[in-house]
Amino acid sequence: MKRFFSAVSLFLALLIIVFSAAITTGCGSNGRTIKVYNWGDYIDKSVIKSFEKQYGINVVYDEFANNEEMYAKIKAGALDYDVLVPSDYMIKRMTNEDMLYKINFDNIPNYKYIDDRFKNLGYDPKNEYSVPYMWGTVGIVYNSTMVKEPVNSWKILWNPKYKKQILMLDSQRDSIGITLKMLGYSLNTKDQKQLEEAKQKLIEQKPLVLAYVGDQVKDQMIGNQAAMAVVWSGDAIYMMRENKDLKYVIPKEGSNIWFDSMVIPKTSKHTADAELFINYMCDTQIAYKNADYIGYSTPQTEAKKLLPKELTSDKTAYPDEGDVKNSEVFEDLADSLPLYDKIWTEIKSK
Numbered sequence: 001m002k003r004f005f006s007a008v009s010l011f012l013a014l015l016i017i018v019f020s021a022a023i024t025t026g027c028g029s030n031g032r033t034i035k036v037y038n039w040g041d042y043i044d045k046s047v048i049k050s051f052e053k054q055y056g057i058n059v060v061y062d063e064f065a066n067n068e069e070m071y072a073k074i075k076a077g078a079l080d081y082d083v084l085v086p087s088d089y090m091i092k093r094m095t096n097e098d099m100l101y102k103i104n105f106d107n108i109p110n111y112k113y114i115d116d117r118f119k120n121l122g123y124d125p126k127n128e129y130s131v132p133y134m135w136g137t138v139g140i141v142y143n144s145t146m147v148k149e150p151v152n153s154w155k156i157l158w159n160p161k162y163k164k165q166i167l168m169l170d171s172q173r174d175s176i177g178i179t180l181k182m183l184g185y186s187l188n189t190k191d192q193k194q195l196e197e198a199k200q201k202l203i204e205q206k207p208l209v210l211a212y213v214g215d216q217v218k219d220q221m222i223g224n225q226a227a228m229a230v231v232w233s234g235d236a237i238y239m240m241r242e243n244k245d246l247k248y249v250i251p252k253e254g255s256n257i258w259f260d261s262m263v264i265p266k267t268s269k270h271t272a273d274a275e276l277f278i279n280y281m282c283d284t285q286i287a288y289k290n291a292d293y294i295g296y297s298t299p300q301t302e303a304k305k306l307l308p309k310e311l312t313s314d315k316t317a318y319p320d321e322g323d324v325k326n327s328e329v330f331e332d333l334a335d336s337l338p339l340y341d342k343i344w345t346e347i348k349s350k
Helices: 007-028 045-055 067-076 088-096 109-113 154-158 172-182 192-208 217-222 233-242 271-281 284-294 301-306 334-349
Strands: 032-039 057-064 131-143 166-169 209-213 228-232 246-249 257-262
Touching: 032 067, 032 271, 045 057, 045 271, 045 284, 057 067, 057 271, 067 088, 088 257, 109 271, 109 284, 109 301, 131 154, 131 172, 131 233, 131 271, 131 284, 154 172, 154 192, 154 228, 166 172, 166 192, 166 217, 172 192, 172 228, 172 334, 192 209, 192 334, 209 217, 217 228, 217 233, 228 233, 233 246, 271 284, 284 301
Parallel strands: 032 057, 166 209, 166 228
Antiparallel strands: 131 228, 131 246, 131 257
């Protein structure tokens, strides 16, 4: 049935709409919005709500699966994000391509709580473009009821004994990188012969692999669906909390030690609010909540002090220097990136 409004009815209806909008704006936000693009399952969602409540700024929060996916979307220019959380090598690449704003650190007073050893690193040597968020390593998590032999080398991922019981990361830098380390090469190599050797090893391994995975690796290992998996250290901590049979190791050949940091892309239309959000994430209580929730290692010194002793003394989260002595930080591949892309496509298509 059609509805017919009198002039009075129409006026009252419009008044209700305007009044409702005013209430919504007053209670929820001041009309300001920022867009944040972060890794999947990489924040305590209550932190977003508390930021919105404290500052009256709405947060549109999206997730990506890997650095390359994030980069492609930002490079296309269709998405006007204000805060991103890329990894070290991707920050360097985006800086080189003039995709990031310099941060006004006068607006980040909580930066003083970031441990000095996470500053002046190669991907941002002058601390101009990024603020550290989390850090960690890449290693092997394995089920001790299924794997009885010592797990101390990447070579175990090529053992036919574990056919269809191995989970690999669906990430070209990580999967190619650990293979290069196993072969005794740098995970940042641009040598075509070394990369070809790594490609052949991964193709050789493929019949043994159950799947190339992302966040789903956590449920699969917790549910005893595989014997071992290549994982990021924070995910390993979460898995080990949920399944006491799981163990984590950084292989003797070395691995990737990585840093994820907050940056402001040039797609941002609200840089001051982006800096406000970054500073909020560096607040001691907020950094503590995030680190406690997701299990990754925090670079925030005061937040680390609040974490349980069993976590900060755990070498999975906070490894000793000896544990990472052969490890490297990913570097921007620059002109060699197409070669890595080609190799990964060939591996996945086999």
